[in-house]
Amino acid sequence: MLLKLQNVGKTFIDKQKHTSFEVFSDIDLTIAENQFVSILGPSGCGKSTLLSMVAGLENTTEGSITLEKREIKKPGPDRGMVFQQPSLFPWLDVKGNVTFPLKKSMNKQQAELEADYFLKLVQLSKFKHHYIYELSGGMQQRVAIARALAMNPKVLLMDEPFGALDEQTRHILQDKLLEIWQQTKKTILFVTHSIHEAIKLSDRIIVMGTRPGRIISDITIDFPRPRDRENQQVITLEKKIMNLLKTEINKVLKEELADEIQHSS
C-alpha cells in the first residue's frame, strides 16, 4: 500500500479561549498505487483538513500517516497539491510557475523540458510565456495541475480543485484530469463535495460524515468510465450516496438552526 492512515485524529485547540474542537478521530485508510480516490463529505467533516495533513501542512494530533512506509511530518515534493484557488505566483510566467518546484532538483534545461512536457499535457504550450493575470480561471488551474505533476509526486492531492470554476469549465477539466490520470498513472486523492464529480472520476469513494468527522462508507466503483449522468448505474450509486449523506447534512443544519435560535433568544 502506498499511502496509509492509521488512527488519524485532529483536534484544534484555541489557546486564547481554552477550548478545543475535535474534527475527527480514528481515521483508518489505505490507498493503493495508481488509484483515483475521492473523499466526499459535507462541509465541516474535515475532508480538507485530512488532505492538508497528508500534504504535511497540518500536523496530526493522533495516529500516523505514512507514504511508502515513511511517516509524513512536513510538506515535501513527493506529494503534489492542487488547491481550490490556483495559488500561482503572479511574478512568474506560466513556464516559471511550472519550473518553480524543479529548480532545486534539476538544472535549468531539464526543468524547462519537464515544464514543456506537462504544459503540453494540460494543453497550455501556447501560453507558456503569459503571466497569470492573462489567464482564465480554468487555465490557471491547469497550470497548477501541471506544476504539481512536474514534481513527479508519488501522490497528487487535490482539494476541491474545480470548486471555484463555472459548470462548463469544470466538466472540461474533469475530463482532462481523467485523461492525464490515465496517461501518467498517478495516485490521486481528490477532495470534493460533489457526489457526481466523485462518481465521474474515482475508482473509490470515501464518504465522510460530520460531528464528529468519520468515514461512513468506502465504496469501490467497478463499472467502466465514461460515467454519464443518464447511466443507470451512476443514478443508483448517486442515490445511495445521497441517502448516506442526507442524515449528515441534516445533522449540520439542525445544529446551525439550534445555534441560530440560541443566539436570537
Added chain:
Amino acid sequence: MKFSIAAKRIMFLIVVIGIWQFIYSLNIFEAIVFPSPITVATALYEGFTSGDLVKALGASFKHLLFGMSLAILFGTIIGVILGKSKQADETAGMYLIALQSIPSIVWVPLAIMLFGFTEFSVIFVVVLGGTFVMAINVRSAIQNVSPQLIRAAKTMGTQGLRLFYRVEVPAGIPYFMTGIRLAWAFSWRALMAGELLSNGPGLGYSLSYAQDYARMDQVIGIIIIIGVIGAIVDHFVFSKLEHTVMKRWGLLR
C-alpha cells in the same frame, strides 16, 4: 466638446496664468511682491542660462540620491525585521508610526546642531524623512504575503530562507513599490525643508537666498520648479512602475 487630456491640462494652465496676469495688471500689489508671469519666466530663464539653477538642481539631486538610497536601505532592513519577528514588531512597531508622524522639518534643528550647516545635515534629514514610511511599507509587504501562496510553496518543498527570497520577497514587491514611491515623496519634502535652512548649495537654499534678496520672481520660479519636478518624477517614474507591478501581480483589472 471633447479634448485630449493634455489639451485640457494645457488650457487649465493658460487660464491660471491668465488670471495671474489679470490680477497683476490690476496693480493691487506692488510688482516686487507680486511679479508678473513674464518676470518669473525671465527669472527662470536667466537662472538656467547662468547655470545657477542647474547647479542648485544638481546639488539637490545629489542629496536626494544619497538620502533616498539610505532611506530605502534602512527602511527595508527595519521593515524586514519587524515583519518577520513578531517580538520585534510588538516591541518597536508602535514607535515606527510615532516617528513617521514627525514632520521632517522638525529634524532640521537637530541635524544642524549635530552636523552643522553641512550637506551632510541635509542628507540626514532626507534619510529620516524617507526611512520610516519605507519601513512601514516593507513591514506590510512581509506581513501581507498571501498565506495560500506560502502553503503552495511549502507543498513544493520550499522552506526557510528559500521560502523567504523565492516567495515572500517577490510577493511583497507591490508594497515595496508603494514604499519607494512614498519614500520619494517624503524625501523630496524633507530635502526642501533641509536645504531651506542650510548653507547650500541646493534648490531650497537658492529659494531662501532669493527671499533674502527680495527676489520674488525667483522665489516663485523655484517653487514652480519644485512642484514640476515632484509631479514629473511621480508621474513618469513611480506611477508607471507601480502600475506595471500592480498589473503583473494581478492587483489591477
